[in-house]
Amino acid sequence: MKAGQYLSEKKLGLSQIEKPSVKDGEALVKVSFAGICGTDMMIYFGKHPRAKAPLTMGHEFSGVIEEIADGSSFTIGDRVVVEPTISCGQCPACQSGHANVCKTLRLIGIDMDGGFAEYVAVPINRLHKIPDELPASIAAFTEPVAVAVHSVRKSDLLVGENVAILGAGPIGLLIGMVAKLNGANNIFISDISPYRLAKAEELGFISLDARKVNVTEEILSRTNGHGVDVVFEVAGSQITANQMVEIVKTRGQIVVVSVFKQPPTIDFAKMHYNEISLTTTRCYSRDDFSTAISLMAQGKIDVAPIISHELPIEELEQGFSLMGNPDESLKILIKPSM
Known part of the structure; x- marks a missing residue:
């Protein structure tokens, strides 16, 4: 079968491997559709600590069951999306119902071959059925x-x-959608990409071009000097690590979503004096995954505007090249089977 593989730093290849x-x-x-993610880019640049070449990347994907043993609630022909996390089930985190922070958490497409291929073998307990009303391309957004x-x-x-959301990539925009669904009032979102900021405006958010305005001053000005109630940090830079403390209100909350590639310096003294709460996140629970499917199937979350490209697997390298330029891409979907 065809598989798009990470071969070495900044080198991809379309390989013929055994099904x-x-x-x-x-x-x-x-596999029907697989999305290119920021983590895939980290692997591509040789920066992921666990991913080892040769590797078929891709942890955001939908597909159709082609082979499965009898006795399962699934059957051949079922349309599915794959929850890529694999936990040990034995550590204290798993035993307390928090498998997303398993001490040995692994992901399909990172620690083992994933969805940039025509076929992938996955544990049955990682499958979710796709409702009839949910197109396979949209279902690939579940993760x-x-x-x-x-x-x-x-x-x-x-x-x-x-x-306030610091970072207008796909995750930042999706957080904005979910926050809006949960009743958020003003949603500020900052970035340096005009393309992504324009998309944020289309989605009804207040976009702030960090190249043209002082994000801290702008948000404080628009909130009467108080700051916002919740900040989602989704950019992973020292600049946004500074901003998140400056723009959150007294006794507000910062939620760190991004994975910082270098440990940032954080003004804990200011956080201390203003009783600011700091929360971190990792992945999602199984219920979060099911909820994501439901929200998309019901049309409450519309991810279609975030799809910038759909490419055949033969153009995987082009997809990664596009992902490297935020002024011309958001979510890129790869279609392994034509």
Whole structure:
């Protein structure tokens, strides 16, 4: 079968590899769509600590079951989306119902072969059925929507409160959608990409071009000097680490969603004096994942505006090139099977 693989730093290849055979407890899924994520870019640049070449990346994908053992609630032909997290089930986090922070958490497409291929073998307990009304291309968004759902659920956001999102990539925009659905009032979102800021405006958010305005001054000015109730940090830079403390109100909350590639310096003294709460997030729960499917199927979250490109697997390298330029891309979907 065809598989788009990470071969070495900044090197991808379209390989012919053996179609996977399924073991007990697994299903063979024919991949319909797979999304390129920021984590995939980290792997591509050789910066991910766990991903090892050769690797078929792709942890955001939908497909159709082609092979599965009898006795499951799933059957051949079922349309599914794959929840890519694999936990140990034994550590204290797993035993307390928080498998997303399992001490040995692994992900399909990062620690093992994933969805940038015609077929992938996955554990049956990682499958979710796709409702009939949900197109396969939209279902491929379930993983990032689940991240957004989890991030907002980890916050203390109340109806009518103001929000700032630092970073207008796909996750930032999705967090804005979920926050709006949960009753947020003004939603400020900052970035340096005119393309992504224009998309934020289309979605009804207040966009702030960090190249042209002082984000801190602008948000404080628009909130009568008080700051916002909740800040979602989704950019992972020292600049946004500074801003998140400056723009949150007294006794407000910061939710850190991004993975910082370098440990940032944070003004804990200011946080101390203003009793600011700091919350972190990792992945999502199974309920977050199911909720993401439901929200999209009901049309409450419309991810279609975030899709910038759909490419065949033969153009995977082009997809990664586009992802490297935020002024011309948001979510890029790869279609392994034509």
